[in-house]
Amino acid sequence: MELSERKKKILTALVESYIATAEPVGSKALAAVIGCSSATIRNEMSELTTMGYLEQPHTSAGRIPSPAGYRLYVNELMERQKLSEAETAAINEKLARKDEQIEQLMNEVGQLTSSMTQYPAYALTMKPPVAVKRFDFIYVDQNTFIVVALLTDNTVKNKLIHLPFSVHQEQITTLSSLFNANFTGVTDREITDSIIRSTERAARDTYGLVAVVASFTMECLAAARTAPLRVAGASQLLNQPEFRDPDKAHELMNFISDGSHLMDDLPPAGMGSDGLRVTIGPENLAEELKDSSVVMASYDAGGGMRGYIGVVGPTRMDYSSVAAKLSYIAAGLSRLLAGTDAPAGLNNKLVLKESERHEQERREE
Amino acid sequence: MELSERKKKILTALVESYIATAEPVGSKALAAVIGCSSATIRNEMSELTTMGYLEQPHTSAGRIPSPAGYRLYVNELMERQKLSEAETAAINEKLARKDEQIEQLMNEVGQLTSSMTQYPAYALTMKPPVAVKRFDFIYVDQNTFIVVALLTDNTVKNKLIHLPFSVHQEQITTLSSLFNANFTGVTDREITDSIIRSTERAARDTYGLVAVVASFTMECLAAARTAPLRVAGASQLLNQPEFRDPDKAHELMNFISDGSHLMDDLPPAGMGSDGLRVTIGPENLAEELKDSSVVMASYDAGGGMRGYIGVVGPTRMDYSSVAAKLSYIAAGLSRLLAGTDAPAGLNNKLVLKESERHEQERREE
DNA sequence: TGCTAGCACTCTTATCCTTCGAGTGCTAAT
DNA sequence: ATTAGCACTCGAAGGATAAGAGTGCTAGCA
DSSP: OOOOHHHHHHHHHHHHHHHHHOSOBOHHHHHHHHTSOHHHHHHHHHHHHHTTSEEOSSTTSOBEEOHHHHHHIIIIIOOOOOOOHHHHHHHHHHHHOTTSOHHHHHHHHHHHHHHHHTSOEEEEEEOOOOBEEEEEEEEEETTEEEEEEEETTSOEEEEEEEOSSOOOHHHHHHHHHHHHHHSBTOBGGGOOHHHHHHHHHHHGGGHHHHHHHHHHHHHHHHHHHSOOOEEEOGGGGGGSGGGOSHHHHHHHHHHHHSTHHHHHHSSSSOOOTTSEEEEEGGGSSSGGGTTEEEEEEEEEEETTEEEEEEEEEESSOOHHHHHHHHHHHHHHHHHHHHOOOOSTTOSSSOOOHHHHHHHHHHHHO | OOOOHHHHHHHHHHHHHHHHHOSOBOHHHHHHHHTSOHHHHHHHHHHHHHTTSEEOSSTTSOBEEOHHHHHHIIIIIOOOOOOOHHHHHHHHHHHHOTTSOHHHHHHHHHHHHHHHHTSOEEEEEEOOOOBEEEEEEEEEETTEEEEEEEETTSOEEEEEEEOSSOOOHHHHHHHHHHHHHHSBTOBGGGOOHHHHHHHHHHHGGGHHHHHHHHHHHHHHHHHHHSOOOEEEOGGGGGGSGGGOSHHHHHHHHHHHHSTHHHHHHSSSSOOOTTSEEEEEGGGSSSGGGTTEEEEEEEEEEETTEEEEEEEEEESSOOHHHHHHHHHHHHHHHHHHHHOOOOSTTOSSSOOOHHHHHHHHHHHHO
């Protein structure tokens, strides 16, 4: 059922007022904004309450939005915010330093997101499986050599291997051709015991080294797909009035500081076509997040990799502003990492509606 | 001036009671422990107060230790605590997994320390300057090669270099001998413009590549000495009653979450010969730490590297237990990383006195 | 029929006041 | 030197009161 225009206006104003002040909103305050008497507002609010969009903390306080109210606000009512010059400049400046190490960059992205939004933020990259493109072996001395593996995603991994016995140059060369023959182009899943066994059989006098290098190889490949999740600005939570209770704050901070939980929940499903997803309060799967909201954006990290940034905050989160900022940062990262521009119209102003409608439909099934 | 035995007993009991309960301690409670009347205790406490070891939050509450009181307690009164079987076992188990990456390990050490002590913890390693031992260049294709640098601390760094123009194998070989001749054995400080310039002159047709590789080299060397500081368990602060005020908690959490401040302050000076240092309240240089205490321990990370672990907490910190735990963990790390055993007697029970006496003397000058 | 004015009612928050009790400091006695 | 006793202080806790914000409902008006 569709809401009347006025109801929409009231809900919008109420949500925004509550987001700004964290105080329940009364009919009087809204009357001024909407332009009719407080009694009328009261009637409307009463209906909105029975429809489930508003809640009353107690009989004689104002109303606050229910999760459903926030949902409606996010899906249909919220203004697509534009970032200020200063904000876009700050983001661009941070992202401009392209020559940084990727890990370093990801770390700073978390902090950037957190400081821009004033909420705790996290950033993670999901990578597709990689394989080794080529191996090189560097002979250092009798007991020592270095394995260098160039991966398909063009990162290079290496390891210094120190042996309790001595080898000579030719053995290393043999090893090199063995590994380049048998271990290139295979992902970590595809390295089976049988490959290792057969390589070992072919290895002859370098027999003992195969296992060492093979395990290094597997480590590399596994490490390359593992997503390094960075959490930044967890202490920002303490700025929010809803976390002035230290016990609540502590609980949620513990939860988000240890990123593994976040990963379970967040990346897989429900990303809108615009790369944004908002989960509000009880929509979150994790028990610890039932009173919080999560906004996340995904970006193209190049080579089929998909990255995610997100923020966690109270349900009374400033969705509009956060969505705009995340979207802008994500677009910047896409451009930076993958050279792809974001889908049309996504750069600065947001197009949430499309994706959110999908989600709405899903929810109503 | 030396305190009477009884004053020492009173101060000790008072500090320990306050550490345990966070409540000001009255004369009655102490009378039971010490074995004389509360009036006597009151007289003694009154003297201890004028001597500056105790404070009164207000006229009619009990006494709490002043920073000087804690200092005296830490230096002379505190029992050297032994860890329980379970605690040593937990620590040993964590440290047993030697084959982990060093960074991973350092990260976990922070978490281990934090979870053992119930305070926020940090861990950092300081490394002496390193140099490159040898360079190897791997030719990948026309536009691409890999630089591999083996450092004096036996870590290996690498970088994939992609060029906008093409090179051939011989140029790479030339580059290799140039760098092995001019850039090995020099630390980052010693790489001057003039070395780069003269190498470039000698470089002839590989001219343009020298700068690229040289800057990679400097990055490596700088990165190798930069201490990766890990902070863990910042949210533990919220367990402490003194941080139930969210604003205070927020301030300190911000401070410690961004490790750079900690580094400014902590590592340089005043490490006792036993590898432990305690700074109490106003002894800390940083304004944000004036109400907190820091306990840190250093360990031998091998190859001249010195590592530090520490915890931050309220001045009402359980110094005895924290010192024992830190010391045990540090000794374990020394053994693990450097193979050296800690100085005699330091393994499990602590010898604080020696070093602290020195510090005491320094302070009295 | 929709809007508004008015009014009684509810419920929270702030404030003030009182009481209670823990703890002190001092004095006098042992 | 120690202790018992006592008057005094001061914060914490409890309770009553008042204030204020907001609601729901009814009745009147366009």
